[in-house]
Amino acid sequence: METRVRRGNVPAETSSLVGRRRELDELAALVGRSPLVTVTGVAGVGKTRLAIRTAGRLRDSFADGAWVVELSAQQNGDLIGHDIAAVLGLREQAVRPQSEVLADFLADRHLMLILDTCDHLIDACAALLRRVLADAPHTRVLVTSRRPLGLPGERLFPVEPLPVPEAGGAGTDAVRLFTERAHALVPGLSLDPEAVAQVCRLLDGIPLAIELAARRLRALSPQQIAERLDDRFALLVGGSRTPFGRHQTMRTAVGWSHELCTAEERLLWARLSVFAGWFDTDDARVVCGDERLTGFELARLVDGSILIAEGSRYRMLATIRDYGREWLRRLGEEEAFVRRHRDHYLAQARRAEAEWYGPRQPQWADWAHREMPNLKAILDHDEEFDLVTALWFVWCCLGRAEQGRHYLDRTLDRRPEPSPGRTKALWVRAWTALDAGDTVEAGKWAGEAYAAAMADGDLAAAGCARRCAAAVALARGDLDEAERLATESAELFERAVHSHIGLPVAEVTLAAVLDARGEPGRAVEVLVRQWGRCAERGELWARSHGDQARSLTELGRGEFDTADVYARAALDVKWRLGDVTGSAMMADQLAAIATARGDGRRAAGLLGVAQRMRTDAERSQGGVDRRPRPEAVRRGIAPEQPRRDPYGLQASREHTEAEARALIGDACYDHAFAQGVIMESPAAVAWIRDI
Numbered sequence: 063m064e065t066r067v068r069r070g071n072v073p074a075e076t077s078s079l080v081g082r083r084r085e086l087d088e089l090a091a092l093v094g095r096s097p098l099v100t101v102t103g104v105a106g107v108g109k110t111r112l113a114i115r116t117a118g119r120l121r122d123s124f125a126d127g128a129w130v131v132e133l134s135a136q137q138n139g140d141l142i143g144h145d146i147a148a149v150l151g152l153r154e155q156a157v158r159p160q161s162e163v164l165a166d167f168l169a170d171r172h173l174m175l176i177l178d179t180c181d182h183l184i185d186a187c188a189a190l191l192r193r194v195l196a197d198a199p200h201t202r203v204l205v206t207s208r209r210p211l212g213l214p215g216e217r218l219f220p221v222e223p224l225p226v227p228e229a230g231g232a233g234t235d236a237v238r239l240f241t242e243r244a245h246a247l248v249p250g251l252s253l254d255p256e257a258v259a260q261v262c263r264l265l266d267g268i269p270l271a272i273e274l275a276a277r278r279l280r281a282l283s284p285q286q287i288a289e290r291l292d293d294r295f296a297l298l299v300g301g302s303r304t305p306f307g308r309h310q311t312m313r314t315a316v317g318w319s320h321e322l323c324t325a326e327e328r329l330l331w332a333r334l335s336v337f338a339g340w341f342d343t344d345d346a347r348v349v350c351g352d353e354r355l356t357g358f359e360l361a362r363l364v365d366g367s368i369l370i371a372e373g374s375r376y377r378m379l380a381t382i383r384d385y386g387r388e389w390l391r392r393l394g395e396e397e398a399f400v401r402r403h404r405d406h407y408l409a410q411a412r413r414a415e416a417e418w419y420g421p422r423q424p425q426w427a428d429w430a431h432r433e434m435p436n437l438k439a440i441l442d443h444d445e446e447f448d449l450v451t452a453l454w455f456v457w458c459c460l461g462r463a464e465q466g467r468h469y470l471d472r473t474l475d476r477r478p479e480p481s482p483g484r485t486k487a488l489w490v491r492a493w494t495a496l497d498a499g500d501t502v503e504a505g506k507w508a509g510e511a512y513a514a515a516m517a518d519g520d521l522a523a524a525g526c527a528r529r530c531a532a533a534v535a536l537a538r539g540d541l542d543e544a545e546r547l548a549t550e551s552a553e554l555f556e557r558a559v560h561s562h563i564g565l566p567v568a569e570v571t572l573a574a575v576l577d578a579r580g581e582p583g584r585a586v587e588v589l590v591r592q593w594g595r596c597a598e599r600g601e602l603w604a605r606s607h608g609d610q611a612r613s614l615t616e617l618g619r620g621e622f623d624t625a626d627v628y629a630r631a632a633l634d635v636k637w638r639l640g641d642v643t644g645s646a647m648m649a650d651q652l653a654a655i656a657t658a659r660g661d662g663r664r665a666a667g668l669l670g671v672a673q674r675m676r677t678d679a680e681r682s683q684g685g686v687d688r689r690p691r692p693e694a695v696r697r698g699i700a701p702e703q704p705r706r707d708p709y710g711l712q713a714s715r716e717h718t719e720a721e722a723r724a725l726i727g728d729a730c731y732d733h734a735f736a737q738g739v740i741m742e743s744p745a746a747v748a749w750i751r752d753i
Contacts, residue, residue: 069121069122069126069127069128070117070121070124070127070128070129070130070173070174071129071130071149072114072117072118072121072128072129072130072176073114073130075114075115075118077243077246078242079111079112079115080224080235080238080239080242080269081224081225081235081236081238081239082108082112082115082235085112085221086112086115086116086119088219089101089112089113089116089219090116090119090120092217092219093116093120093174093202093204094120094123094202096202096215096217097195097199097201097202097203097215098191098195098202098203098205098211098213098215098216098217099202099203099204099205099216099217099218099219100205100206100207100210100211100216100217100218100219101113101204101205101206101207101219101221102207102208102209102210102218102219102220102221102367103208103220103221103222103367104208104223104268104319104367104368104370104379104381104382105208105268105270105312105315105316105318105319105367105381105382106268106269106270106271106312106315106316106381107221107222107223107268107269107270107367108221108269108270109206109207109208109221110178110179110206111269112221113176113178113204113206114130114176114178116204117130117174117176117204120174121174124172124173124174124202125171125172125173126171126172126173127173127174128173128174128175128176129149129150129173129174129175129176130149130176130178131145131146131149131175131176131177131178132178132179133145133177133178133179133180133183133187134178134179136183137182139183139185139186139187140186142177142183142186142187142190143159143160143161143163143164143190144160146164146175146177146190147160147163147164150167152164152167161190161193161194162193164190164194165193165194165196165197165198166197168194168197168198168201169197169198170200171198171200171201172200172201173200173201173202174201174202174203174204175201175202175203175204176203176204176205176206177203177204177205177206178205178206179206179207180205180206180207180211181207181208181209181318181319181322182321182322184207184209184211184212187205187207187211188211188212188213191203191211191213192213208319208322208366208367209322209365209366209367210365222267223236223266223267223268223269223379224236224239224262224267224268224269224272225267226259226262226263226266226267227259227262227263228681233255233259234262234267235267236262236265236267236269236272237255237258237259237262239269239272239273239276240258240261240262240272240275240276240284241253241258243272243273243276243277244276244279247276247277247279247280248279248280251279253284254283254284254285257283257284257285257288258284260284260285260288261275261284261287261288261291264288264291264380265291265294265380265381266379266380266381268379268381270312270315271294271298271312271381274297274298274299274311274312275287275291275297275298278297294312294380294381294384295311295312295313295316295384295385295388298311298312298313299311299312299313312381313385316381316382316385317385319366319367319368319382320385320389322366323363323366323368324362326355326359327359327362327363327366327368328389329354329355329393330346330350330355330359330360330363331363331368331382331386331389332386332387332389332390332393332395333349333350333355333386333390333395333399334346334350334363334369334376334378334386335378335383335384335385335386335387335389335390336349336350336387336390336399336400336402336403337349337377337378337383337403337436338383338435338436338438338439339377339432339433339434339435339436339439340372340375340376340377340432340433340435340436341375341376341377341436342374342375342376343360343374345406346360346376348402348406349399349402349403349406350399350402360376363376364376368382400443403436403440404440404443404446404449407433407436407437407440407449408440408446408448408449408452410429410433411437411449411452411453412452414426414429414430414452414455415452415453415454415455418455418459418563418603419561419562419563419599419601420599420600420601421599421600421601423600423601423602423603423639424602424638424639426455427459427460427638427639427640428640430453430455430456430460430640431460431640437449437453437456438465441469446473447473447477447483447487448483450466450469450470450473450487451473451483451486451487451490453466454466454486454490454493457469457470457490457493457494458490458493458494458497459603459639459641460639460640460641461640461641461642461643461644461679461682462682463493463494463495463497463498463643464494464498466490466491466494467491467494467495467498470487470490470491470494471491473487474487474488474491480514480517482518482520484514485511485514485515485518485520485523486523488507488510488511488514488515488527489507489508489511489515489523489526489527489530490526491507491511492504492507492508492511492526492527492530493526493530495507496530496533496534499711501533501534501537501538504530504533504534505530505531505534507530508527508528508530508531508534509527509531511523511524511526511527511530512524512527512528512531515527521554521555521557521558521559522554522555522558522559522560522562522564524554525551525552525554525555525558525562525564525565525568526551526562526564528547528548528550528551528554528568529547529548529551529564529567529568529571531547531551532544532545532546532547532548532551532568532571532572532575533571535547536571536574536575536578541575541578541579544571544575544578545572545575545576545579548568548571548572548575549572551564551568551571552565552568552569552572555568561599563601563603563604565595566592566595566596566601566604566605566607566608567604567607569588569589569591569592569595569608570589570592570604570607570608570610570611572588573585573586573588573589573592573608573611573612573615574611574614576588577611577614577615577618582615582618582619585611585615586612586615589608589611589612589615592604592605592608593605593608593609593612596608602635602638602639603635603639603641605635606631606632606635606636606639606644607632609628609629609631609632609635610628610629610632610647610648610651612628613625613626613627613628613629613632613651613655614651616628617651617654617655617658620658622655622658622659625655626652626655629648629651629652629655630648630652630750630751632644632648632651633645633648633649633652633747633750634751636648637747642675642678642679642682642743643675643676643679645675645743645747646671646672646673646675646676646679647672647711649668649669649671649672649675649746649750650668650669650672650711650714650715650718652668652750653665653666653668653669653672653715653718653722654714654717654718656668656722657718657721657722657725660725661725662721662722662723662724662725662726662730662731663722663726663730663734664734664753665718665721665722665725666719666722666726666730666731666732666734666735666738667734667735667737667738667749668738668750669715669718669719669722669735669738670734670735670736670737670738670739670740670741671738671739671741671743671746671749671750672715672738673735673738673739674738674739674740674741674742674743674746675743675746678743719731
């Protein structure tokens with residue numbers, strides 16, 4: 063036997079590796095202490111690139127070098143040993159099995175072996191390595207595969223896509239990769255940072271996809287690339303060939319994974335593509351199961367880097383999902399399983415709505431936030447009138463009023479005929495306008511909703527409309543009208559057939575009117591009754607509104623400690639329910655209490671926290687279409703009308719800021735405010751609870 067007088071065959075890299083510093087360090091350390099490491103990950107994530115770079119870093123630490131064996135073209139598992147022997151420079155021997163030859167050769171060698179792309183040869187690779195590694199204590203084997211080999215002692219190193227920026231966030235490695243490849247292709251090219259970030263988000267941070275997208279910049283802008291990613295497999299072609307870069311299109315990269323799946327796994331992949339976000343095994347069974355598909359081996363798709371698992375839940379990256387969707391369409395099953403997906407989430411939304419006024423509110427709030435990608439996919443697909451209205455609690459209670467306005471306007475515009483469903487949509491639309499501070503819109507919608515509700519004989523819907531009208535009257539300072547409407551709203555709810563969460567909300571509005579009239583005692587009486595009503599049902603959201611109103615009333619009476627207690631109680635609930643906008647309002651209120659106590663530094667920090675929370679809330683609804691709404695235009699509501707401050711929230715913040723600056727000076731205020739702004743919202747809430 064002979065070996066070539068070389069220290070390996072690790073190829074020189076022709077382009078830079080962007081990011082991956084942490085992964086390189088961790089993988090190198092893992093190879094140093096483990097005889098067998100398998101690098102796994104989704105198609106195009108950069109498994110080969112990472113393995114090659116790691117080999118280049120480590121080859122000098124192996125006396126006999128680092129050797130790369132590329133197996134993508136090998137279809138016969140019996141010949142893997144011959145491929146390895148050829149790379150190592152071993153002479154062919156017809157007498158002894160190749161595994162024995164390799165084992166003998168490696169027994170006293172100190173080298174690193176990289177087996178690249180073993181996905182389609184899993185069993186053969188495993189059998190060979192089991193034999194070879196048993197007699198080669200100083201050999202380290204690094205494998206790239208979308209599936210584990212399943213050998214004892216195998217250490218897995220999953221590679222994640224590159225981090226992508228949130229909407230409005232700073233640049234990340236994904237953005238750096240796109241930018242670097244773009245400038246290499248077109249030197250001096252000016253790029254819109256947000257458009258680049260959007261492309262990277264749409265591509266899930268998959269390096270191959272990002273590099274292929276950057277190559278389109280000779281003909282398209284980043285904005286145009288983002289717009290065309292609905293057909294990503296047609297767009298993402300034409301990659302450059304490197305020594306170990308086989309995939310020149312995303313279709314071939316993902317198609318390779320598809321070929322490695324069994325027929326049942328391919329069918330499951332296709333049907334699971336209707337999920338736009340996370341799902342669990344029960345969701346998969348309900349939506350995807352039938353006589354053709356009775357097994358749900360989701361773990362197999364995780365092992366194959368098709369699904370991402372987190373606890374008991376799963377999801378697909380968009381590129382993998384789109385490939386499955388194409389396959390589902392080719393099978394002629396797309397329409398049926400899109401409908402099953404819709405029906406599944408509509409049934410859950412109706413159950414959530416029915417149980418919202420009760421003790422399961424936190425669980426349903428978690429469900430709504432968790433399932434928003436799936437819900438949004440359904441709503442974006444069609445008007446889905448029933449789902450839009452069933453999710454009223456999401457739009458009105460969980461800080462997603464802007465999203466609700468978008469979907470409600472579209473459905474109302476397409477369904478102009480009178481119906482109980484439209485009546486419900488009208489009062490929900492009024493509430494979302496109210497939450498957004500648009501009292502002109504809210505008043506118009508509330509008037510139409512009330513008329514429709516009375517025509518339908520729906521007293522609860524009429525109560526919702528009147529409660530909204532009362533809040534509008536309060537905002538414009540017509541306290542007599544506001545009290546009349548709030549009282550009428552409560553009476554309508556009392557007469558309704560079923561209990562409705564609108565009753566305690568109407569009581570909060572009535573209390574606010576009484577407080578504005580200079581009758582805090584009566585306001586507190588109403589709020590005590592409202593608190594008891596909510597506590598009896600185990601309800602939290604409306605109760606938090608009552609606590610917020612009680613805090614304002616107590617602040618006005620100079621009862622700062624009591625005001626602080628109720629404001630904190632309201633914040634705890636709003637944060638627990640995921641209402642970041644409501645949490646920001648409570649941080650503002652706590653800041654006002656702090657200035658009343660003479661603590662300007664705390665007030666400044668709280669105002670900074672509130673500002674950060676508002677920014678986070680706006681980003682969470684970044685995908686909402688804010689173009690003029692046809693229904694609003696038809697009603698004479700000018701879409702270009704600037705947003706006003708009907709409840710005095712902005713004026714109150716400005717007053718609190720002025721008071722805090724007067725207490726501690728501008729420099730100290732600016733520093734404390736900045737400290738609040740840079741805090742992540744979860745950390746900020748923890749800080750508020752501690753101060």
